[in-house]
Amino acid sequence: MSxxxxxxxxxxxxxxxxxxxxxxxxxxxxxxxxxxxxxxxxRSTARRRETSSANWPARAVLGAVDRARGAVMKRQWQHLPVFGSLLRRINRHLP
Ligand SMILES: [Zn+2]
Known part of the structure; x- marks a missing residue:
């Protein structure tokens, strides 16, 4: 140490x-x-690894949200006011 x-x-x-x-x-x-x-x-490397880890419990939630979003899109439900605003609200809180 100088x-x-x-x-x-x-x-x-x-x-x-x-x-x-x-x-x-x-x-x-x-x-x-x-x-x-x-x-x-x-930090960003850790975050990426965390979110890609199979052990990360929220991953299951994110997957379920993605599937629900896909189902809504497939049925064009996003044009219904209820689903459209719900999706926008979900999208605001997810990466
Ligand atoms: Zn450095």
Whole structure:
């Protein structure tokens, strides 16, 4: 560790060096740190993996919603006011 504010820490993800304030340290391994931009990409990777995991309970719900949406579309029910507004409401809350 060098003194002064100019010390750089290497990101354990991308390998680039950043000032300490741009590094997030791991809880159980504070010697390991990840830069802020890598935390963002790790987060999106984790999110993708989470939503593609068969163990993710909400996946079953999303699948059911997708099937219901498909059934409504096939029957052209989205033109009925009740189903149209329901679908729009569901779509607003789903990825
Ligand atoms: Zn990084």
């Amino acid at each position: 003194s002064g504010g100019g010390a750089l820490a290497a990101c354990w993800c991308c390998g680039s060096e950043y000032p300490e304030w741009r590094i997030v340290r791991l809880g159980a391994h504070p010697e390991a740190g990840v830069c802020l931009s890598c935390t963002v990409s790790l």
